[in-house]
Amino acid sequence: MRHVRGFDVVRPLSIGMLVFMMLPLVFLPLASIFIFGTSKGLNSFWAALMAPEAIFALKLSMATSFWATVFNVLFGLFAAYVLSRYNFWGRNALIVTISLPTAIPTAVAGFALLLLWGPYGTLGRFMTPNYEIMFTAGAIILANIFVTFPLAFGVIKPVFDTMSRSLEEASATIGATRWQTFWHVTLPSLRGAIVSGALLTFARAVGEFGSTILVSGNLAGRTQTAPLYIFAKFNEGQIEAANAIAIVLALFSFLIFSVLFFARDWLDVD
Amino acid sequence: MVKARETLIPNAVEPSATLANPSPGPPLAAASVMGLSKRFGKTSVLEDINFDVAEGEVLVLLGASGSGKTTILRIMAGLELPETGKVILHGKDVTDLPARERGVGVIFQSYALFPKMTVEKNIGYGLRIRKRKRKEIRDTVNELLALVQLEEHRKKYPSQLSGGQQQRVAIARTLAYNPEVLLFDEPFGALDTQTRVHLRREIKALLRKVNVPSIFITHDQEEALELGDRVAVLNQGHLEQVGTPYEIYSHPATEYVATFLGAANILEATVRNDFLEVGSAHLSAPLDKLKSGDCVKIVFRPEDVVLSKSEFIRPGVSKIATAQIEEISFVGAYERVRLRLERPEECATEESPYYLTTETPERQSTKAIIATRPKPEAAAIKLQIGDRVVVALTSFTVLGHKETQK
Numbered sequence: 280m281r282h283v284r285g286f287d288v289v290r291p292l293s294i295g296m297l298v299f300m301m302l303p304l305v306f307l308p309l310a311s312i313f314i315f316g317t318s319k320g321l322n323s324f325w326a327a328l329m330a331p332e333a334i335f336a337l338k339l340s341m342a343t344s345f346w347a348t349v350f351n352v353l354f355g356l357f358a359a360y361v362l363s364r365y366n367f368w369g370r371n372a373l374i375v376t377i378s379l380p381t382a383i384p385t386a387v388a389g390f391a392l393l394l395l396w397g398p399y400g401t402l403g404r405f406m407t408p409n410y411e412i413m414f415t416a417g418a419i420i421l422a423n424i425f426v427t428f429p430l431a432f433g434v435i436k437p438v439f440d441t442m443s444r445s446l447e448e449a450s451a452t453i454g455a456t457r458w459q460t461f462w463h464v465t466l467p468s469l470r471g472a473i474v475s476g477a478l479l480t481f482a483r484a485v486g487e488f489g490s491t492i493l494v495s496g497n498l499a500g501r502t503q504t505a506p507l508y509i510f511a512k513f514n515e516g517q518i519e520a521a522n523a524i525a526i527v528l529a530l531f532s533f534l535i536f537s538v539l540f541f542a543r544d545w546l547d548v549d
Numbered sequence: 550m551v552k553a554r555e556t557l558i559p560n561a562v563e564p565s566a567t568l569a570n571p572s573p574g575p576p577l578a579a580a581s582v583m584g585l586s587k588r589f590g591k592t593s594v595l596e597d598i599n600f601d602v603a604e605g606e607v608l609v610l611l612g613a614s615g616s617g618k619t620t621i622l623r624i625m626a627g628l629e630l631p632e633t634g635k636v637i638l639h640g641k642d643v644t645d646l647p648a649r650e651r652g653v654g655v656i657f658q659s660y661a662l663f664p665k666m667t668v669e670k671n672i673g674y675g676l677r678i679r680k681r682k683r684k685e686i687r688d689t690v691n692e693l694l695a696l697v698q699l700e701e702h703r704k705k706y707p708s709q710l711s712g713g714q715q716q717r718v719a720i721a722r723t724l725a726y727n728p729e730v731l732l733f734d735e736p737f738g739a740l741d742t743q744t745r746v747h748l749r750r751e752i753k754a755l756l757r758k759v760n761v762p763s764i765f766i767t768h769d770q771e772e773a774l775e776l777g778d779r780v781a782v783l784n785q786g787h788l789e790q791v792g793t794p795y796e797i798y799s800h801p802a803t804e805y806v807a808t809f810l811g812a813a814n815i816l817e818a819t820v821r822n823d824f825l826e827v828g829s830a831h832l833s834a835p836l837d838k839l840k841s842g843d844c845v846k847i848v849f850r851p852e853d854v855v856l857s858k859s860e861f862i863r864p865g866v867s868k869i870a871t872a873q874i875e876e877i878s879f880v881g882a883y884e885r886v887r888l889r890l891e892r893p894e895e896c897a898t899e900e901s902p903y904y905l906t907t908e909t910p911e912r913q914s915t916k917a918i919i920a921t922r923p924k925p926e927a928a929a930i931k932l933q934i935g936d937r938v939v940v941a942l943t944s945f946t947v948l949g950h951k952e953t954q955k
Contacts, residue, residue, distance in 0.1 A: 451627075451628070452651070452654070453649075453674055456649060467663075468664065
């Protein structure tokens with residue numbers, strides 16, 4: 280900005296204004312978690328974190344998110360392969376359908392799953408009580424899969440689209456089978472997309488609340504995930520207990536996004 | 550399918566051995582295509598393409614973009630299916646085999662090196678997927694790295710190499726599994742002119758060493774003449790002529806071949822009993838298959854033209870006309886002269902199919918030709934614009950009738 284004479288006041292002003300606007304919107308809410316959580320000392324924070332129900336909730340969140348991520352990355356990979364390699368009637372309809380879950384309110388997603396798999400649901404009514412899906416960890420995984428459905432797909436598909444076909448053709452002329460080509464040539468080029476897709480999916484699943492609270496039943500020590508634990512403890516007035524888990528979740532997402540941000544270059548080296 | 554590797558570099562053949570036998574019979578052919586045709590929708594891309602490549606030979610498919618040369622290459626590689634016709638590699642019909650079972654080596658225009666593999670991993674890929682022993686893979690990769698002189702770059706990734714180095718990796722990668730034939734898809738297309746000239750000499754030397762039959766496709770006539778033991782000229786999906794660079798340059802079979810390979814002058818001539826009539830001049834030429842009264846075209850290169858200020862011309866050249874000099878330009882190694890012939894040289898016959906050209910009657914009445922003269926001659930006999938000179942030819946070619954149907 281050297282087209283102005285002397286000191287450019289607009290520069291510090293605009294930067295200051297940006298930070299000031301973000302203060303009440305992002306910085307202060309985040310800071311207050313940490314300020315409040317550590318206000319009574321690290322010992323009480325640690326005690327709140329080590330409560331059996333809290334540990335269970337964190338573990339359950341991690342486990343359900345993990346399996347939803349595994350499924351959605353594999354599915355996203357497969358869907359991206361099919362939808363970018365083959366052109367067929369209804370292809371765009373499928374792409375839109377896969378992307379749809381991001382636009383659906385999570386409570387609606389949970390409700391829809393209940394209507395399908397619940398005790399009186401369309402399919403659920405045929406299930407015996409022993410094989411009940413709803414109100415189990417399985418239901419949480421289903422809900423997580425639903426709400427994070429398009430995330431990995433959305434990251435992987437563009438990479439597939441821009442990938443040069445001649446790499447795969449070269450591999451074929453060298454003598455590789457389709458599977459060998461996929462494993463040795465296609466997959467390595469997707470490494471970066473797969474990792475970022477997985478991290479996005481996982482981060483989103485760990486924080487999922489709206490659909491989980493409907494399908495899990497929110498049973499402490501059985502189907503209560505970390506976000507549900509925060510909500511439950513807050514309702515019971517146990518602010519420290521809620522806050523300890525909130526800090527863990529906040530740090531966790533901060534970590535994931537740092538990895539996504541700084542590891543892009545490393546993941547995409549060629 | 551893949552023969553055991555005895556040595557990476559078999560005894561190099563005498564370069565002249567392949568040249569001496571420009572059209573080998575079918576038993577000698579390392580690769581051949583027979584009656585290949587292909588259409589995309591309604592447009593016919595290839596029509597009845599036939600050619601052979603002999604063991605150790607380099608054949609260049611030369612054609613403008615859209616001539617179908619890439620399609621031929623892709624069909625030979627197994628990446629595309631022909632409508633009709635066969636692809637035969639070392640006597641085996643591979644038309645219905647998928648690409649991976651053909652054992653051909655394709656060097657793509659973009660090289661298509663695997664970006665996440667180092668140079669040595671790229672080269673060893675063909676052997677790894679064939680589940681060869683580690684030691685064998687290592688030895689072969691070492692041999693090939695030495696062959697293409699990239700030993701110090703073995704641990705690098707393709708993006709860290711120059712275009713020429715990437716191309717050598719691509720060639721080494723295909724040589725690793727003893728390909729039946731090497732197919733080069735415009736291998737120099739992405740490079741600047743200087744590198745291109747340098748690389749094609751390097752690659753020609755390399756191919757002589759490894760002695761694998763190769764097919765290049767290119768739209769660059771200079772490249773084709775320099776690289777090819779033989780050149781096949783393609784025009785809109787059909788093969789115009791296959792021959793040694795000398796043959797197609799000096800004796801083009803069609804007008805397209807004549808004009809595609811450098812500058813060419815084309816005049817009409819009428820066939821008489823035992824000579825050709827060009828304007829008022831008589832030329833002797835082999836006239837078998839032509840009957841008296843036929844209208845044919847003769848082709849000659851600018852360097853085939855001899856200009857003389859007097860009526861006395863040296864023996865061995867045939868006078869065709871007198872002409873006036875319209876333009877003289879100095880083009881480095883030689884002088885380029887544009888002349889206008891003083892007599893119409895068209896065939897007298899009314900039904901001549903050549904009147905279907907876009908030329909107007911005025912322009913048909915006299916015709917410009919281009920001559921070039923080497924520097925010593927240009928210095929010895931100075932010419933000026935407006936001078937009248939005698940035009941004679943050291944050599945010329947009579948084009949077949951085939952061309953008139955196009």
